[in-house]
Structure formats: C-alpha cells, structure tokens
Amino acid sequence: MDSTIPQRDQNELDRLNREYPGWRVWRNRNGDVLSGWVATNLNPHSTFDPTLHGDTAEQLERLLKCPPHRIGRPLREGEVAL
Numbered sequence: 001m002d003s004t005i006p007q008r009d010q011n012e013l014d015r016l017n018r019e020y021p022g023w024r025v026w027r028n029r030n031g032d033v034l035s036g037w038v039a040t041n042l043n044p045h046s047t048f049d050p051t052l053h054g055d056t057a058e059q060l061e062r063l064l065k066c067p068p069h070r071i072g073r074p075l076r077e078g079e080v081a082l
Contacts, residue, residue, distance in 0.1 A: 005034065012057040020064045022046070028053075039064055046070075 016025040028036040037060040048067040054060030
C-alpha cells in the first residue's frame with residue numbers, strides 16, 4: 001500500500017503550517033492509511049491544548065483559528081509530566 005501523502009494534502013499541510021506558525025500540522029496514519037489531521041502546539045508554555053485533531057483539514061483549521069484551552073497548566077522548564 002502506498003504511504004505517500006497526496007499532493008493536494010501536502011499543499012494543505014504546507015498552507016496550514018505557513019498560516020499557523022505556532023503549530024506543526026501533520027497527517028495521522030493508521031498503518032499505511034492516512035486517517036486524520038493533527039496540529040501539535042509548539043509552545044510548551046501555551047494555555048492552548050497541546051494537540052488538536054480533525055477528520056479533515058477544514059475541521060482542523062476551525063480549531064486552529066480558535067484553539068481550545070488546555071485543562072491542566074503548562075509544564076514549567078525542567079518539570080516532567082507524571
């Protein structure tokens with residue numbers, strides 16, 4: 001099975017990463033099958049959720065425009081989550 005990302009999806013990934021520089025946007029996989037859109041918050045001290053998920057690029061972008069706040073507090077430098 002081909003595990004490459006289709007060009008139209010790559011174009012969306014590039015655009016979302018460019019337009020939302022505080023996040024790393026990528027495609028999730030279930031084995032070799034692309035299964036979702038994910039954004040990882042690059043700021044460990046942010047008050048927003050550390051990871052956003054969407055079934056489509058459009059769903060993920062709606063979350064990126066208005067990300068939900070995290071439930072717990074951000075970790076301090078050198079602190080480890082238990």
